Amino acid sequence: MAQTIQVTLPDGKVLEVPAESSSYDVAAKIGPGLAKAALAAEVDGELVDLHRPLPGDCAVRLITDRDPEALELLRHSAAHVLATAVREHRPEAEIGFGPPIEEGFYYDFGVDEPFTPEDLETFQETMEEVVESDYPFERQEVTKEEARELFHDDPLKLERLEEFASDEVITVYRDGPFLDLCKGPHLPSTGYLKNYKLLSAAGAYWRGDETRQMLQRIYGTAFFKEKELTKHLERLEEAKKRDHRVLGRELELFTVDQRVGSGLILWQPAGSIIRNEIEEYEKDLIERHGYEIVYTPHVMSEKLFEISGHLENFEENMFGAMEMEGGRYRAKPMNCPGHICIYQAHQRSYRELPIRYAEFGTVYRYERSGVLHGMLRVRGFTQDDAHVFCTEDQVPAEIEALLDLVEEMLTTFGYPYTVELATRPEKAMGDPRMWRKAESELRAVLEERGVAYTVDEGGGAFYGPKLDFKLIDAIGRRWQGPTVQLDFNLPERFEIEYIGDDNERHRPVMLHRVLIGSMERFVGGLIEHYAGAFPLWLAPEQVRILPISEQWVEEASGYVARLREAGIRARLEERESLSYRIREAELRKIPYMGVIGEREAREGTVAVRRRGAGKKQEVFDRSAFLDRLKEEIGSRSLD
RNA sequence: GCUGGAGUAGCUCAGUUCGGUAGAGCAAUCGCCUCGUAAGCGAUAGGUCAGGGGUUCGAGUCCCCUCUCCAGCUCCA
Structure with missing residues (x-):
């Protein structure tokens, strides 16, 4: 040697x-x-x-702490330190899994008494002691038999243990009194953990299986630098402040009503303006890109969903059947079957392809009560749905065109984004060969275009693989954005055809795509992205005109009329003191306040205060301000 | 759906310890003030204390059931 x-x-x-x-x-x-x-x-x-x-x-x-892997390491070790602390107070706690996650770490415990917020404080303090003790993380290789002995009190670990092959190397890690079945690696010792915080506790099923035992999960986060931890905690606070459910109520954008039902959104006038602006913008965008607008019913015969396969693959997400004159009807969970029927209204020639049908189609899906969340997770929502019917040869060009659309759209709203390729799920329809073909076509276009993407294995829809675009909002959170799905299955099921230049029947390929996704989710996301301060083109009220006193109301209302005449959403506010009205307009996040008093009346001007700019006002000639508003709206400026 | 937490005026919250019949601020309405850049002053009105049942002389408060919301799990546009 x-x-x-x-x-x-x-x-x-x-x-x-x-x-x-x-x-x-x-x-x-x-x-x-x-x-x-x-x-x-x-x-x-x-x-x-x-x-x-x-x-x-x-x-x-x-x-070192500069490498991307380091944070995972730190958080994984933090999870062990947490378990060490929990075991100190609850020696009987069964230990589940304790991995690092994107924003921190968690550890699952099997305990009879759920943890309280006070428990978390206690655990945090005890973690402090574990850290101070600076226990080394000691790795040890053991046989399965030895491991069984070591964890004879831990049924959850024993279950995991049985999944190891007999020849597999099993490792355990010890830090002070705590021993865990763990593949590692870890930090050298507990003393390396400095900046961490326990955040919450909640139930979680053992191994994510709702038929299994419910464990108690403690979430926490850890960073190398104190500043990073502080920043992270501040971001959580910021997210709370931006909560679209709170802003939605304060700004009167949307509401829900128990008499209507859970997960069903009522759009108030202000929210409807935002939605309508988005719809108008998108209509214009897609008409330029060769789409045709269609409309389909909300309720359709159940037979249609037998053909489409929804009844077989999606029924658990569908509203129940409605019986009428012996027939059964369903609220549509997707728009595609209706669009296919429009395609099939007459025989199609290759000369017509690609055909692109677009609809702001409202769909209804059953979602379990516990998952409903404001506008972000609902039971009825409107998709900006479109289906492209084209020949196989046309697919790459269509996907190219879609990538252009997505780029243009997301830039308008100020979202950076990432791309994911989602592949065949377990519950899938159709020939795996078609899936592979579809997947490789999507891949090819991305690669040719040089788009960076990651793969979400098994994340596709039941009828085809998809490209998922994830938006990154103003505070760095990721949201589901546009999706493009390739579908070789529905055309088969519906036996869609076109006549080719060879005078033979051919099967077209279908692309499903949404840009916004769901209006509800998108607007909910926008509320948080902009923190309620919408850019001028989307703002429900764009300008509020404030006369200094009653004396100037007539002068001011004349200007309001002029602005409204020009299509600006302007309003007069004459009650209460000027300070009161300024404050109210600021809280309402109205982009511009225009003050008119003696000076302005004399000079034909308006004193303009921009939302959030404090006392830095600017005096404009009234026509000039109107032009400026028109310019800012027309360019859909984000400032 | 599951686990835990919470539902008091339109909103934010006191009142629950010790059961004695509900209170503040903001918003609303009315009046006064006529005002120069984030809350002028006063008055009025507003509650089957989520709903139902029970214990009690008496329940917002104690017990049981239901509903809804919140956090998480699972699932998703």
Whole structure:
């Protein structure tokens, strides 16, 4: 056996170190700074503990808090520290899983008494003690038999244990009194955990299965720098302030009424203006892109959904049947079957393709009561739905065109976005070969265009794979945005055809696409994105004109009439003191306030105060201000 | 749907400890004030205390059931 081993570093340099050295020794040899900063290492592509002996000649990349993997490591270790603390107070707690997640970590416990907010405080304090004790995270390889013995009191761990193959390496990690079945790796010791916070506790099914035991999950988050933790907590506060349910009520955008039913949105006039502006904008956009607007009924014969396969694949999400004259009807859960029927109203020639039907189609879906959430998760919603019927050859060009549409639309609303390719789910219709073909076509277009994307394995609709666009809002949250779905199945089921240039019958391909998705969800998201301060073109009330006193009401209302004549949503507000009205307009997030008093009446001007700009007012000639408003609205400016 | 929490005036919240028959601020309405950039002053009205049942001389308060909302799980546009 060699006395030394060769370690290749990311920059290509090769270090010679004694056999049995750890990544830490490598770091120390490079420099004391790195030794201090190192948290773990990637050895031959595998993430391992910093103090684990190296296997022989290998490639080593040291992980510090600057590497993206580091945060996961920190949070995973934080979860163990949490479990250590919980076990201190509730030794009988069964331990489930405790992984890092996107914004932090959680750990699931099987306890008889659910945790209270006071418990969380106690656990947070005890975590502090665990951190101060600076217990090393000790890795140990064990046999399945040994593991069974170690976890004989932990039924959840035992269940997990049985899933290991008999020859698989099983590892356990210990930090102080706490031992967990865990594949690692971890930070070197609990003392590395400095900035963390427990956030909430709630029930969670064991292994996400609602037929299984309900565990108690504690969520928390952790960061390397205190500033990052503070920033994260502030962001959570900010999100609370932007809650569309609160703003929606305050700004009178939408409401729900128990007499109407849960998950069914009533659009108030102000919200309707926003929705209508969006619809008008999109209509104009898609008509330029060769779409034709259609309308289909809200209630359709159940037979249609037998043909489409919805009854077979989607019934649990559909409203129940309505009986009438011996026939059964359903509220439509999707718009596609209706559009197909329009396509089939007469024989189609290849010369007509692609045909693009668009509808602001309202659909109804049964959603379990516990998932309903403001406008974001509802039981009735209007999709900006469209279906493109085209030949197979036309598919790439159609997808290209859709990517252009998406780009234009999202830029208008000020959303950056990411792209996901969602592939065949378990419950899927049609030939897997068609799925693969469809998936590779989507992939090809993305790659050709140089669009960065990730793959969501098994995330497709039951009838086809899809491209999902995720919006990133003003405070960095991700929302479901446009989707494009390729469908080889419905055309088969409905036996859709066109006559080709060979005078033979052919099957067209169908694309389903939404840009906005659901009006309800989109507007709910916009409320939070803009924090209720809508850009001028969307603002329900664009200008509020405020006469200084009763004396100037006539002068001011003349200007309001002029603005309204020009299509500006302007209103006069004459009651109460000026300060009162300014405050009210600010709280209402009205983009512009125009004050008219003696000076302005004399000079034919208006003193304009911009929402959020405080006392920095600007005096405009009244015509000039009108032109400026028109310009800002026309360009759909985001400022 | 499940686990936990919560429902008091349009909104935000007191009152629940110890059962004695509901209160504030904002909003609304009316009046006064005629006002120069984030709340002028006063008065009035507004509640089957989520709904139903029970215990009690008496229930917003204690017990049971139901509904709705919130957080999370699961699922999704």
